[in-house]
Amino acid sequence: MSGITWHYVLKFIITGDAAVGKSSLLIRLTDQRFLANPDPTLGVEFGSKLITIPEEDKIVKLQCWDTAGTESFRSITRSYYRGAAGCLLVYDVTSRKSFTNTRSWLADVREHADPHLTCILVGNKVDLCEGDLNGRRREVPTEEAELWAKEEGLLFVEASAKSGQNVEDAFVRAASDILSKIRRGVFDDDRSPGVKLSKPNGDLALEQGRAKQACCS
């Protein structure tokens, strides 16, 4: 393989309550599929994907760490926050409790991750709210979540891992924001642990193999 395969490698974490659809969002991003009954995440899982950021004219390799939302794994997942450049903070639009809990997940992220990290609030499962009848299942109004995201300086999107709506867009928007921070000198490229510049002639297959080994050893 010759030439630059990607310009940046960005470390992302996906966090939020159990069952809001974190693993499903990652599977949708990397495999373009949806599982009605995915296995519950034990600790941390890993997925990787190349995306293009047209506004910055860059190819980015996302390395995503999907964390377990249950209390028993919380201390493990915290150690994965360190060095992340981006975060998907996920709740379920049909569960007010999961939205309320994003406050404590955000506090965790702010305590353990890079202060310049880009965070996008993702209201997942919007497919469950489509149509008049299903509209009643919604427990978190879009405007309320949008307002809170703005107050906290988070990006915001509603998505569905089931239909695929806005899933890649959520990652692209966050990655694009990170690249603009790199351009403005907020992130210090190579010196920020969650941001790595590509090596010319980088071998994608080799890098992916290494990442898998690192996560499973």
Ligand SMILES: Nc1nc2c(ncn2[C@@H]2O[C@H](COP(=O)(O)OP(=O)(O)O)[C@@H](O)[C@H]2O)c(=O)[nH]1
């Ligand atoms: N209808 C619908 N169900 C979803 C969506 N995303 C996830 N689910 C379901 O919600 C449950 C929990 O999903 P999972 O990805 O394991 O959540 P996690 O614990 O946050 O990783 C599973 O039964 C999924 O099939 C979605 O966008 N729409």
Ligand SMILES: [Mg+2]
């Ligand atoms: Mg999971």
